[in-house]
Amino acid sequence: MQSSPTLRRPFARHAARSPRQRDWLFCALALCLAVLAAGLITPPAHAAENRLPEAQESRLRELARELRCLVCQNESLAESHAPLAADLRDEIREQISAGQSDTKIIQYLVARYGDFVTYKPPFNSRTLLLWFGPFVVLLLLLWVLWSFHRRGRPAARSAAAEEAMRETHEEFRRLKRQYGSDDD
Structure with missing residues (x-):
């Protein structure tokens, strides 16, 4: 009983390629791996652009601890990894760089998202x-x-x-x- 050559050697057709073809495949594979590794190692470009001076970044962290993430279960904006929390942190970062005070920033977020965004709700009729x-x-x-x-x-x-x-x-x-x- 004789078996077919493809059953004995499943990768036989790939071995028949010329050395030049194998070199091109190896280079293409190496280039793909290098691009993937570079994407994983380097931080996103927008992260470096949006950084504030250290004093303002600490102010951002304090504000983010006082504000609630709108999609997470009782997590602050500082603790949350949700995309909406990252957007809200970027929004706060922009307002800090524009020179807004903490109370103005909180008032803006409350006007936009409601009292739920704060951990300390105001004392009013509602x-x-x-x-x-x-x-x-x-x-x-x-x-x-x-x-x-x-x-x-x-x-x-x-x-x-x-x-x-x-x-x-x-x-x-x-x-x-x-x-x-x-x-x-």
């Missing part, structure tokens, strides 16, 4: 429940606990209740004497 809600819930829970505790204790009897109870016992004893006791 956020009253946010500020006072926990205290109201705590007071309600304390009231419920107090009312259950109060119901659990025997209530103090009034003088009228004591008198009614005494009269009931006397009536019971009188009826017991009159009709006799069935317990005997």
Whole structure:
């Protein structure tokens, strides 16, 4: 039983190439690897262009810690790796380089994205429940606990209740004497 040459040597057709073709393939492969390696090693060009002086970069980091990422679960802009967070950091960087103050930058972001972007929401009519809600819930829970505790204790009897109870016992004893006791 004789097998075909392609089954015995699966890469036989590639070996038949001339040395010149192999050299061209090797050069093309080396060039592709060099381009990929250069892309991985060098930072993006826009990262170097957008860098601020160190004092302003530290100001950017402080602002980014105070602001919430809009797409992440309770992460600050400084911690988030989301593309929107990077865009917001770039936006803050541009405003810092334009000379805007921290409050102006935060006001701009709140006007554009709402109060959710800040970790410290302002005290206004829309956020009253946010500020006072926990205290109201705590007071309600304390009231419920107090009312259950109060119901659990025997209530103090009034003088009228004591008198009614005494009269009931006397009536019971009188009826017991009159009709006799069935317990005997």
